[in-house]
Amino acid sequence: MVTVTVCVGSSCHLKGARQVIERFNELLSRHKLGDRVTLKGSFCMERCGEGINWQIDDEPVSSTTGEEALRVFYERVLAPMGVRAGDGPGGPAGP
Ligand code: FES
Numbered sequence: 001m002v003t004v005t006v007c008v009g010s011s012c013h014l015k016g017a018r019q020v021i022e023r024f025n026e027l028l029s030r031h032k033l034g035d036r037v038t039l040k041g042s043f044c045m046e047r048c049g050e051g052i053n054w055q056i057d058d059e060p061v062s063s064t065t066g067e068e069a070l071r072v073f074y075e076r077v078l079a080p081m082g083v084r085a086g087d088g089p090g091g092p093a094g095p
Contacts, residue, residue, distance in 0.1 A: 001036060001037070001038060002036065002056065002077055003037075003040065003056075003057055004039050004040070004056055004077060005039075005041070005042045005054060006020055006039070006040070006041055006042070006053075007041075007044060007052070007053040007054060008021070008041040008042065008043070009042075009043055009048065010044075011044070011048035012045075012048070012052050016066040017053075020066045020069045020070070021039065024039055024070075024073055027073070027078065031083050033078070033083075047062060051063050051065075052066065056077060061076075
């Protein structure tokens with residue numbers, strides 16, 4: 001089980017953290033990974049200047065854009081579970 005935690009503090013929210021959570025959630029649903037990945041929100045992670053802040057288990061990740069967050073999510077969370085980038089509509093290679 002992997003836990004992905006996205007900061008929903010005000011700075012990250014303004015940078016698009018909410019949309020990132022929505023996209024992560026959509027991808028987990030599409031690939032039926034809801035029982036393998038827990039998606040959570042968190043208060044400020046005290047790294048506000050670093051972009052959209054989130055974690056994969058205990059490892060901090062900072063993404064300058066939502067697109068970058070999605071790319072890392074594919075590489076670090078979905079790919080190890082057998083999902084290839086671009087699988088299904090809306091992936092990085094999708095529309
Ligand atoms: S609001 Fe996200 S790290 Fe501070």
